[in-house]
Amino acid sequence: MGTTFHSHHQTTKPRYFFMKKLIPWTLYIILPLALLHLYLFPLSPSPPPNSTSTTISDSSSSFTATTTTAAAASSSSSSSQEEVADELSQQPPSWPPCNYSDGRWVPHSGEPLYRGTSCKTIKEGQNCMAHGRPDTGYLHWRWQPQHCPLPPFDPAAFLRLIENKHLAFVGDSMARNQLESLLCLLATASEPELVYRDGEDNKFRRWLFRDWNATVSVLWSPFLVKGDEKQEALGLNYNTLYLETADERWAAEVEAVDVVVFSFGHWYLHSAIYYENGVVLGCHACPEFNHTEIGFFDVFRKAVKTAFGEVSRRYGNADKLVVLTTFSPAHFEGEWDKAGACPKTEPYKQGEKEMQYMDALMRRIEVEEAAEAEKGGGRVKFEALDVTEMALLRPDGHPGPYMHPNPFANGGGGGRVQNDCVHWCLPGPIDAWNEIFLQIVRRWKKSEGK
Template structure:
């Protein structure tokens, strides 16, 4: 492609309309639905190069793993009715001074947390940082700004425990919620592991109320778990001290509806249009609507559905033997999720 292809105002011919314009008014910013819009090629993107982030996970570092193209990282998100502010990492660090931010979820939450740590490090490269992981809790701090970014791995939000009878998924129990207390910003995510079957299924039994089953409808189980999570938030979170976000459902492209592509392998351009509404997306929005406390939906599902080009595909490790159409390259799509989060925080 010629240099003109990277002009800042080149608009990809795909327009995303959110599944709903709001969740009880909680995702709008000044009357604009920031999740409805277009992907635009912009020569000033990406916001950072992966080599500038020395702590980036191997599975997300597509360039280091041999991906030859770079256009997937040059898209920014343009809402239809307003303009997103450009990410300013120093401004965000100042805004978060003295605060603790925690991402809670699966490896897609890790994907977003790592993106944000990279964005902030590159924005303030001279700022000293510390990073450690203890008992599944990763903590990245900027002592100069007194800001702490944490990632707590909890793929289901509810408990899954090893018992004598096997691995038990308890849809009515959240023992790890004690780690959420005292956080100033909480960003949750859960869906990816709910759909695994066979040897990848992470549980042997599912328990809810007084019922024990080997398995159940995954959307029903997901909804039960989300309702347990929602009850905890409604009972324990003080909105004057803690902002709560839900990442939304990150789409995978292991198969592609309405496209000749079998999966994300070899894809270097976004799709022209998103697929049908994600069923988990519908469940999530219904649960959020039922809540008493404000939870802000980071509604990344539809805008990410077209980004088949943004996954690691075979560039997840150096050997090029695996195919990853679930996670996202960094730099890349999760940086835009964090730009949207930034817009909602400032």
């Protein structure tokens, strides 16, 4: 009788001990399994800030590093339009884009799309390979934005996007430098045909990509506003600018242009006298004249406003794209005209080089004015292609002494070799400008529903 355990308390006691043992055993089994699953199948990270509004067809097969052949590029107009539509259908319509200027240069083992020995449109002074530059490390870096991917340049995709359109680079030699980079990149898919030439030094030229009926031009205008360039041989040691009037050499042609890229600024560092509405506004670095020294920052801003105002007036409410490539810093160690050089062979590390006040302010003016123009642009889209920081970090990408062929042959002229630490080797860092430019054109086409 005392051994039957019929009471409620007595009958639940074995169950209690059984459950007490079962729970730890279960945890001992489940926890290792859960940890193993997490190791094999890690959780997907949350998208970084701004990534939803900036990734542009990230998974599209069109963003590959392989070069499309010219034969593939010569597809029919209808098929290419279908390809464009397919590419654009995968892109978010957001505007503005990812902040591509926030990033770093990372080592890249791949080869550039073109070589200095193969591209036919490189200006002599930027052909570092052909001029005997011995190191090649400057070719093996890619710009990696912080919060979004930057796909390799796709020449056939770019040509499809500008099919039946006219793209023009307007400005100084930096505009021409970016243009020549783009021509070399596009030539890996289709050879450009020079159809117009006016003036020396590649100042006014036009190329046609016949398979796409796509036109690419360069228009020399170092101030964007009306101006007379200094001619030291004639005793004119200063520029003369008329700030309220756009340079008619580009303004007269811009209505026939669908995408215009402005790039200028370095000529504003030179001595100049400024006029506005027929009156001398002041001057910069002109001690021989009785004019007020006003520097060039406010004048530069006025020039940007005048250029934007001119395209807005001429474009009306048309579907056009206006891009302003921001100021690209020079990397002279010493004075440019006193054997200053740029001997570095690797990029600066993040935080190693601080942007100078002048470079930062020129960039800020351009970014601010592009944003202001975009507010009232209507169907005309304005955007700054912000390259100032990424350019600052590449002291290794300039021609340096290799602006001339084999500069150190026969002793290199007694050790005083002129250096170019402003323009960029081709191929070189400036190719990344056009990788970003491709994304801007893609987003423009998408935002307009084209």
